[in-house]
Amino acid sequence: MTAIPTPLKAHASTALDVKRVRADFPILRTQVGGKPLVYLDNAASSQMPQPVIDRLVRYQQTEHANIHRGVHHLSEVATGAYEEARRKVQRFINAREEREVIFTSGTTEGINLVMHGYGRKFIGKDDEIILTTLEHHSNIVPWQMLAQEKGAKLRVVPINDAGELLVDEYEKLFNERTKFVAIMHVSNALGTINPIKPMIDFAHARGVPVLVDGAQAAPHLPVDVQELDCEFYAFSGHKLCGPTGIGILYGKAAVLERMQPFKGGGDMILSVSFEKTTYNTIPHKFEAGTPPIAAAIGLGAAIDYLSAIGMDKIAAHEVDLLNYATEQVNGMPGVRVIGTAEKKAAVLSFAIEGVHPHDVGTILNQDGIAIRTGHHCAQPVMQRFKVPATSRASFAFYNSMAEVDALIAGIRNVQKVFA
Amino acid sequence: MADTKALYQEVILDHNRKPRNYGVIEDATHRAEGHNPLCGDHLTLTLKVDGDTVGSIGFTGESCAICKASASMMTAAVKGKTRGDAETLVTEFREMATGTLDYEKTPHHLGRLTVFAGVRDLPTRVKCAILPWHTLHAALNSVASTSTEAEDDPMHAPIGDAS
Numbered sequence: 001m002t003a004i005p006t007p008l009k010a011h012a013s014t015a016l017d018v019k020r021v022r023a024d025f026p027i028l029r030t031q032v033g034g035k036p037l038v039y040l041d042n043a044a045s046s047q048m049p050q051p052v053i054d055r056l057v058r059y060q061q062t063e064h065a066n067i068h069r070g071v072h073h074l075s076e077v078a079t080g081a082y083e084e085a086r087r088k089v090q091r092f093i094n095a096r097e098e099r100e101v102i103f104t105s106g107t108t109e110g111i112n113l114v115m116h117g118y119g120r121k122f123i124g125k126d127d128e129i130i131l132t133t134l135e136h137h138s139n140i141v142p143w144q145m146l147a148q149e150k151g152a153k154l155r156v157v158p159i160n161d162a163g164e165l166l167v168d169e170y171e172k173l174f175n176e177r178t179k180f181v182a183i184m185h186v187s188n189a190l191g192t193i194n195p196i197k198p199m200i201d202f203a204h205a206r207g208v209p210v211l212v213d214g215a216q217a218a219p220h221l222p223v224d225v226q227e228l229d230c231e232f233y234a235f236s237g238h239k240l241c242g243p244t245g246i247g248i249l250y251g252k253a254a255v256l257e258r259m260q261p262f263k264g265g266g267d268m269i270l271s272v273s274f275e276k277t278t279y280n281t282i283p284h285k286f287e288a289g290t291p292p293i294a295a296a297i298g299l300g301a302a303i304d305y306l307s308a309i310g311m312d313k314i315a316a317h318e319v320d321l322l323n324y325a326t327e328q329v330n331g332m333p334g335v336r337v338i339g340t341a342e343k344k345a346a347v348l349s350f351a352i353e354g355v356h357p358h359d360v361g362t363i364l365n366q367d368g369i370a371i372r373t374g375h376h377c378a379q380p381v382m383q384r385f386k387v388p389a390t391s392r393a394s395f396a397f398y399n400s401m402a403e404v405d406a407l408i409a410g411i412r413n414v415q416k417v418f419a
Numbered sequence: 420m421a422d423t424k425a426l427y428q429e430v431i432l433d434h435n436r437k438p439r440n441y442g443v444i445e446d447a448t449h450r451a452e453g454h455n456p457l458c459g460d461h462l463t464l465t466l467k468v469d470g471d472t473v474g475s476i477g478f479t480g481e482s483c484a485i486c487k488a489s490a491s492m493m494t495a496a497v498k499g500k501t502r503g504d505a506e507t508l509v510t511e512f513r514e515m516a517t518g519t520l521d522y523e524k525t526p527h528h529l530g531r532l533t534v535f536a537g538v539r540d541l542p543t544r545v546k547c548a549i550l551p552w553h554t555l556h557a558a559l560n561s562v563a564s565t566s567t568e569a570e571d572d573p574m575h576a577p578i579g580d581a582s
Contacts, residue, residue, distance in 0.1 A: 356483035358458050362544060363427065374458060388459020388481065417427055418435075418484070 016317040018400045024049040025398055035368035038403045043188045043347055043394030044372050045238045055301035059294050067293055082293050085300030089248050092303045094224040102249040102283045103296050107215040108138040110234030110249035114211050115142035117259035125151040127179040132157040132165055133384055134187045137377040139213045163190040163339040174206055181210040185217035189378040190339025191347030200230050220345050222311040231255050242302035246295035256282045263288040314397040318346035321395040325404045338390050346395035355418050357389040364410045426537040435484040440494035442477045452564040453554030455546050460486045464554045471501050483547050490551035509552045516548050
């Protein structure tokens with residue numbers, strides 16, 4: 001994986017023209033209570049640029065029909081656009097084959113698909129599944145369900161006080177019962193970028209497959225699934241400027257072929273009779289029913305948009321924002337950064353002394369600033385840091401340094417209110 | 420928006436900074452715990468009911484400013500009241516917070532508690548304001564613990580040791 005540059009000082013990003021880019025996002029002109037919106041909740045969901053909005057509208061205006069089944073013109077056009085979106089995803093993550101790219105409704109569904117399709121078939125009583133303390137609930141609960149059903153066991157990799165995985169503890173968890181590893185690439189609560197490549201290699205040396213939750217990574221860093229060599233990689237469209245309701249599960253062809261289906265229905269079959277039904281080949285085996293066609297095409301357009309800017313440029317600008325914000329917050333007495341890993345994505349979780357995150361969020365909202373407060377669907381992380389919740393600002397490539405200034409001023413205001 | 424700015428007015432901030440009746444009632448006759456798992460608000464209510472009157476009442480716990488101030492003002496409001504009057508306040512507060520009581524037109528007993536009216540425009544904060552009252556209702560009806568979310572059977576997946 002490419003190392004992310006970490007400049008020591010904030011500087012105006014020469015590579016990414018933020019002003020130009022912001023002009024593409026109509027929603028950024030929203031006013032909240034008479035103040036300009038400062039949208040810093042990108043880890044929860046990202047905004048959609050006009051070209052992607054236009055692509056969705058054009059699909060519905062000129063191309064829509066159900067796909068794969070019809071022989072009429074619009075059906076062929078729609079099918080072509082849908083499968084072209086699949087190839088765009090393939091190129092975006094450097095998958096070897098397009099049939100390794102499955103459209104899902106999001107990261108959560110992708111993980112559940114693997115739990116049902118792989119886990120329920122290959123993981124059994126007393127087998128062990130390795131997770132980490134950092135995981136989002138979507139990469140915990142399906143494995144708890146599986147463990148409960150099969151009598152399997154969960155083993156959890158601990159973190160240090162900076163929010164970094166203890167890799168030597170991870171390695172110690174392995175034994176002959178270890179059958180699966182599920183880890184997140186980037187922590188949505190703390191921003192930690194995990195060293196997944198060596199962790200995947202370690203698992204593979206012991207014959208253990210790995211699923212990577214890439215929901216917070218794919219929008220912010222270049223992802224190369226062949227280089228990572230993970231068995232599965234899941235992410236969501238709405239976190240990378242695409243529509244909601246669409247996500248991607250990448251799986252190695254050989255593994256997907258051995259898996260049982262998740263949902264049964266149309267399209268995932270070759271032939272159906274009441275005596276015997278045969279399943280379709282991949283990826284269609286895992287795409288039952290009419291898919292979110294428009295959303296998939298929208299995701300393809302979002303990938304085009306991001307690729308035109310360049311993931312490296314996006315990552316570099318976001319690092320600038322993170323470093324500037326962190327520098328400012330570190331200089332504020334009574335405010336503490338939670339999640340101080342050496343390698344971080346642009347997520348800033350913080351705590352203001354004496355003020356509950358919910359109050360922080362409500363008061364910042366009065367200034368038009370949108371952050372997220374709560375446990376971020378990562379209650380184990382919160383418990384590890386002995387907080388019920390944090391306040392979290394998460395940046396995207398269309399955020400500006402001025403918006404970081406607004407956040408800092410907002411935090412000062414919160415402290416004033418509670419002084 | 421005007422009401423939400425008012426929500427953090429002096430009265431609420433004051434009760435958050437110096438909560439009234441913060442502590443545990445030693446010879447409590449009634450007690451309940453309230454929990455909002457979505458945001459981490461947690462409080463424990465202890466009360467001593469003499470005959471039909473709330474004699475003494477105290478609360479402890481960790482919570483956001485809205486919840487703490489609501490708990491503080493609640494304890495001050497119900498201390499010395501009959502159980503019936505306390506339950507009336509529970510109902511009226513909930514209705515005001517959820518916007519079903521037009522507190523300016525309809526007669527009620529809320530007095531200074533109307534300072535929480537602004538919470539009805541902040542749906543995500545309504546539960547914070549209501550939790551102490553929910554918990555009071557549970558305590559008066561001898562229900563040991565209450566949550567803002569429905570209780571389901573928890574899942575139990577065996578967790579191996581870290582070593």
